[in-house]
Amino acid sequence: MSAEAVLQTETVGKRNEHLYFALRNPKVAIGMSVVLLLLLAGLVGPLFISADPMEYIGPKSEAPSADYWFGTTYFGQDVFAQFVHGLRSSYLVGALGGGIAFVIGLTVGFTAGYRGGLVDEFLNMITNVVLVLPALAVLIVISSYLEVRGVVTQAVIIGLFSWPWVARAVRAQTFTLRNRDYVDLARLTGKRAPQIIMREIMPNMASYLLMSMILLFGGAILFAAMLDFIGLGPSNAVSLGTMMQQSMAWSSLHLGTWWWFVPPGLAITAIVGALYITNVGLDEVFNPKLREM
Amino acid sequence: MALQVEDLRVHYRTTKGDVHALDGVSFSLEDGEIVGLAGESGCGKTTLGKSLIRLDGRMRHVGGSAVLDGDELPIGDDRAMNARRWKEVSIIPQYSMSALNPTRKIGKMTAELLRARGKSYRSLKGELVRRLELVGLSEKVLDNYPIELSGGMKQRVVMVLSTLLDPSLLIADEVTSALDVTNQKAVAETLVKFRDMGFVKSMIVVTHDLSLVYQIADTIMVMYAGRIVEKSPAETIIKAPKHPYTKALIGALPEVGLEYGDERLKSIPGKPPHLLEPPTGCRFRDRCPLASEECFQEPPKVVVDEGHEVACWKAEV
Amino acid sequence: MGRYFRRKLLIYGLTFVIAVSINFAVPRLMPGDPVARMLTRNSVSNPESSEAMRSYFDNVFGFDVPVWQQYLNYWAALFKGDLGVSVYAFPASVSSVVLDALPYTLALLLPSILLSWVVGNALGAKAARNKLLDNGVLPIGYILTAVPYMWLAILLAWLFGIILGWFPVAGGYSFALTPNFSWPFIVDLLHHWVLPFLSLFIVALGGWAIGMRNLVIYELESDYSNYLQALGAPTRLIRRYAFRNAVLPQITGLALQLGVVVGGALVTEVVFAYPGLGSLLLNAVTNQDFFLLQGILLFIVIGVLLFNFLADVVYVLVDPRTRLGLEGGQS
Numbered sequence: 001m002s003a004e005a006v007l008q009t010e011t012v013g014k015r016n017e018h019l020y021f022a023l024r025n026p027k028v029a030i031g032m033s034v035v036l037l038l039l040l041a042g043l044v045g046p047l048f049i050s051a052d053p054m055e056y057i058g059p060k061s062e063a064p065s066a067d068y069w070f071g072t073t074y075f076g077q078d079v080f081a082q083f084v085h086g087l088r089s090s091y092l093v094g095a096l097g098g099g100i101a102f103v104i105g106l107t108v109g110f111t112a113g114y115r116g117g118l119v120d121e122f123l124n125m126i127t128n129v130v131l132v133l134p135a136l137a138v139l140i141v142i143s144s145y146l147e148v149r150g151v152v153t154q155a156v157i158i159g160l161f162s163w164p165w166v167a168r169a170v171r172a173q174t175f176t177l178r179n180r181d182y183v184d185l186a187r188l189t190g191k192r193a194p195q196i197i198m199r200e201i202m203p204n205m206a207s208y209l210l211m212s213m214i215l216l217f218g219g220a221i222l223f224a225a226m227l228d229f230i231g232l233g234p235s236n237a238v239s240l241g242t243m244m245q246q247s248m249a250w251s252s253l254h255l256g257t258w259w260w261f262v263p264p265g266l267a268i269t270a271i272v273g274a275l276y277i278t279n280v281g282l283d284e285v286f287n288p289k290l291r292e293m
Numbered sequence: 294m295a296l297q298v299e300d301l302r303v304h305y306r307t308t309k310g311d312v313h314a315l316d317g318v319s320f321s322l323e324d325g326e327i328v329g330l331a332g333e334s335g336c337g338k339t340t341l342g343k344s345l346i347r348l349d350g351r352m353r354h355v356g357g358s359a360v361l362d363g364d365e366l367p368i369g370d371d372r373a374m375n376a377r378r379w380k381e382v383s384i385i386p387q388y389s390m391s392a393l394n395p396t397r398k399i400g401k402m403t404a405e406l407l408r409a410r411g412k413s414y415r416s417l418k419g420e421l422v423r424r425l426e427l428v429g430l431s432e433k434v435l436d437n438y439p440i441e442l443s444g445g446m447k448q449r450v451v452m453v454l455s456t457l458l459d460p461s462l463l464i465a466d467e468v469t470s471a472l473d474v475t476n477q478k479a480v481a482e483t484l485v486k487f488r489d490m491g492f493v494k495s496m497i498v499v500t501h502d503l504s505l506v507y508q509i510a511d512t513i514m515v516m517y518a519g520r521i522v523e524k525s526p527a528e529t530i531i532k533a534p535k536h537p538y539t540k541a542l543i544g545a546l547p548e549v550g551l552e553y554g555d556e557r558l559k560s561i562p563g564k565p566p567h568l569l570e571p572p573t574g575c576r577f578r579d580r581c582p583l584a585s586e587e588c589f590q591e592p593p594k595v596v597v598d599e600g601h602e603v604a605c606w607k608a609e610v
Numbered sequence: 611m612g613r614y615f616r617r618k619l620l621i622y623g624l625t626f627v628i629a630v631s632i633n634f635a636v637p638r639l640m641p642g643d644p645v646a647r648m649l650t651r652n653s654v655s656n657p658e659s660s661e662a663m664r665s666y667f668d669n670v671f672g673f674d675v676p677v678w679q680q681y682l683n684y685w686a687a688l689f690k691g692d693l694g695v696s697v698y699a700f701p702a703s704v705s706s707v708v709l710d711a712l713p714y715t716l717a718l719l720l721p722s723i724l725l726s727w728v729v730g731n732a733l734g735a736k737a738a739r740n741k742l743l744d745n746g747v748l749p750i751g752y753i754l755t756a757v758p759y760m761w762l763a764i765l766l767a768w769l770f771g772i773i774l775g776w777f778p779v780a781g782g783y784s785f786a787l788t789p790n791f792s793w794p795f796i797v798d799l800l801h802h803w804v805l806p807f808l809s810l811f812i813v814a815l816g817g818w819a820i821g822m823r824n825l826v827i828y829e830l831e832s833d834y835s836n837y838l839q840a841l842g843a844p845t846r847l848i849r850r851y852a853f854r855n856a857v858l859p860q861i862t863g864l865a866l867q868l869g870v871v872v873g874g875a876l877v878t879e880v881v882f883a884y885p886g887l888g889s890l891l892l893n894a895v896t897n898q899d900f901f902l903l904q905g906i907l908l909f910i911v912i913g914v915l916l917f918n919f920l921a922d923v924v925y926v927l928v929d930p931r932t933r934l935g936l937e938g939g940q941s
Contacts, residue, residue: 125620125621125624128621129621129624129625129628131866132621132622132625132865132866132869132914132915132918133625133628133629133869133911133914134868134869134872134873134910134911134914135869135870135873136869136870136872136873136876137869137872137873137876137906137907137910137911138629138632138907140876140891140895140903140907141632141633141636141903141904141907142632142636144894144895144898144900144903145636145637145900165866218756222756222758225758225760226758226759226760226873226874226876226877229758229760229877229880230876230877230880230891230892230895231892231895231896232895241758244758244760244761244764248764248880248881253764253767253768253771253772253779254772256772258768261761261764261768262765264761265757265758265760265761265762265764265765266761268756268757268758268761269753269756269757269758269761270756271756272755272756273752273753273755273756273757275756276752276755276756277749277752280748280752
């Protein structure tokens with residue numbers, strides 16, 4: 001019992017240490033600040049600006065000014081209003097799509113890695129199939145058949161097709177962990193598989209899981225933007241991708257209304273880039289070897 | 294005298310400060326001598342082995358010198374050391390199983406390495422094959438990728454490769470820890486054979502396994518917390534240890550302990566001190582059953598017998 | 611080795627079957643009746659095409675036969691190369707429309723994928739041993755992997771096309787010219803090709819550079835590098851080994867990234883109205899030309915699978931571990 005107590009205080013100490021280094025790591029600090037700042041803009045912005053970003057409220061194709069911070073569209077819509085609403089959709093797609101992919105990847109990976117045998121063969125086969133399937137093309141076909149498309153539906157279908165690499169990595173790690181002494185011990189004491197996975201295996205790859213979640217989040221945002229750009233975005237909402245699509249459709253390039261297409265792309269780049277940089281920082285936090293270099 | 298190490302100090306850089314991994318180590322090695330270097334993990338034995346051939350990125354040479362065959366080894370100067378590596382000082386690393394490039398055939402890798410060091414593979418190949426056969430490998434392994442060999446075979450290839458240029462000093466770093474008992478014995482015997490056949494002049498065998506090193510070493514050095522606490526002929530260390538730490542270490546040894554008859558296995562209570570700020574005086578003090586007032590002072594180096602040195606206040610001459 | 615390829619082929623075969631099945635199932639599972647919707651929509655605008663659609667539809671999709679029969683009919687039509695008739699390009703068949711667009715997409719994709727892989731790997735390997743370069747390559751690389759393909763395409767079109775006016779921003783060649791094998795036409799073709807190519811090339815570059823950098827650093831810290839260093843091997847030799855071993859996972863990475871790059875090519879083509887599969891796809895989507903859409907998907911899947919197989923073959927040729935069949939079993 002005392003050994004267990006020691007072990008537990010050690011993991012707690014380790015967690016605190018990680019948090020300490022995470023907050024002091026400049027990459028994590030900068031990355032998270034950018035992500036949170038834009039999230040805040042997406043959450044708070046729409047409360048202060050017109051509720052309907054599609055509303056025609058001002059002069060057409062006007063450059064950014066004090067009244068319209070990001071200028072107006074070809075139809076006289078407020079680009080800033082669309083921008084903050086678009087941020088909201090992007091975060092929603094990222095969280096939901098990434099979250100779904102994460103849950104599927106985790107479930108498949110843990111089951112395959114822990115059970116092994118035929119179950120593993122089968123799940124591994126499915127994983128490999130979805131891995132080589134060109135996801136965007138499949139998503140395009142599926143979304144184009146949907147008569148009404150929403151942010152949530154989009155997130156769900158993105159989640160359904162972007163989990164395989166997580167499953168693969170989780171499976172591989174579970175393989176190496178499942179034969180460790182403490183897992184054997186837990187099995188001998190009669191704990192059931194889900195409990196062992198949650199209590200004994202998952203905590204030992206927590207850092208890795210956190211980092212994959214971040215990557216999935218960013219990936220879902222990029223995926224959604226591409227779908228939106230082909231014209232398969234949500235039919236009832238504004239997103240950063242549809243903004244770019246609309247600006248191209250109404251010859252923004254030739255009219256020189258750059259304020260219509262620069263902010264959405266920049267925001268996506270900033271969010272996803274900041275997520276990646278946070279991940280590099282987290283890697284340094286979790287791998288002390290990198291920290292010391 | 295093959296090797297003369299004087300007051301060697303090597304620090305490890307960490308975020309928390311410098312760890313004094315080697316804190317004033319002095320010893321010498323005769324031609325043809327095999328010395329076993331023993332101690333608990335973290336006592337600095339691997340650092341000592343590494344510092345004689347290649348400091349890794351976080352190690353810093355702080356002071357002291359090592360003279361090999363009359364020439365000083367430029368320990369702190371990676372570039373200058375390069376000319377001496379393999380030809381004069383060589384190592385059989387702890388990780389022999391993964392020491393070979395997995396995507397090169399062994400022969401090709403050896404050839405490329407030799408060429409890069411200005412040696413001719415063609416003129417050395419005969420000797421290489423002869424030595425491979427000596428350790429029970431056929432010439433064919435040169436046409437194999439490492440993955441085609443068993444762990445024991447890879448270990449033997451590395452042993453032959455490391456000593457191919459007949460170095461003066463060979464460091465064998467925990468070479469047996471990854472092997473099973475039969476292989477351990479074979480490897481130990483091969484090391485002795487290499488010395489006897491003149492492939493290497495002298496050898497430092499770094500290990501935590503006293504019972505193994507006892508079988509092959511002429512001399513044994515025991516390290517504790519960055520310092521050498523006792524050095525003596527192998528027999529003496531086992532039969533008549535003087536330092537309380539050595540005694541405890543022998544006591545913790547099942548196989549050799551049995552020779553004592555009723556001497557039972559006992560582990561040493563406590564942990565070695567942190568080497569960030571090493572304590573003054575004797576470093577074993579806190580765990581030592583004999584510790585007294587004088588142990589707060591630096592212990593003297595006592596010569597108890599010919600070739601038997603102990604750093605302890607309690608060592609009676 | 612045989613086992614390795616059998617396994618791979620099984621996966622690719624299965625993937626193909628699943629892709630075809632998705633194509634078959636999606637129209638039937640969607641709420642409402644999208645095919646009928648498409649037909650009614652077109653019978654108003656283009657009665658002729660509607661008629662052709664109707665006959666193909668009855669033949670393959672006929673609802674009067676059981677589902678499994680529909681499924682078999684679908685495969686049978688597929689093996690005859692019959693993907694239906696395009697609505698938007700009526701009366702051309704889907705296969706011919708796709709085959710017309712394919713060369714443009716390949717001309718963009720293949721050079722940009724291979725070049726970005728080669729240049730990215732070289733850059734990453736250099737960054738791994740040069741702190742100064744690394745400080746530049748790493749952040750730029752991460753930003754590039756975060757850039758949406760179409761946004762960089764838009765920015766390039768805006769900067770080099772509109773503001774500087776160096777390159778055209780729309781089409782595969784000038785409307786004034788008819789395709790032929792003359793110098794002016796080829797030059798014009800290249801002129802239109804530069805920006806979309808550059809766009810794809812740049813975005814993909816970052817990922818390869820970062821990947822290679824990390825892999826080389828990992829290899830340089832590996833046991834065999836340490837051993838070589840202890841034996842006094844020159845840095846040159848150690849780096850050569852590290853580079854060679856780091857390239858191997860990048861080959862697998864190339865195959866795995868392909869799906870993403872193809873997606874990138876599609877949206878990039880849309881930006882530049884480049885007459886490849888991407889623009890075709892956009893037309894199919896806006897015209898609700900489902901057969902064309904599915905035909906494009908099928909071609910993309912086949913292309914990706916072929917490329918994957920090619921990467922497997924290359925991998926086996928360069929990595930002795932797989933070639934020896936000792937580690938190649940698991941994929």
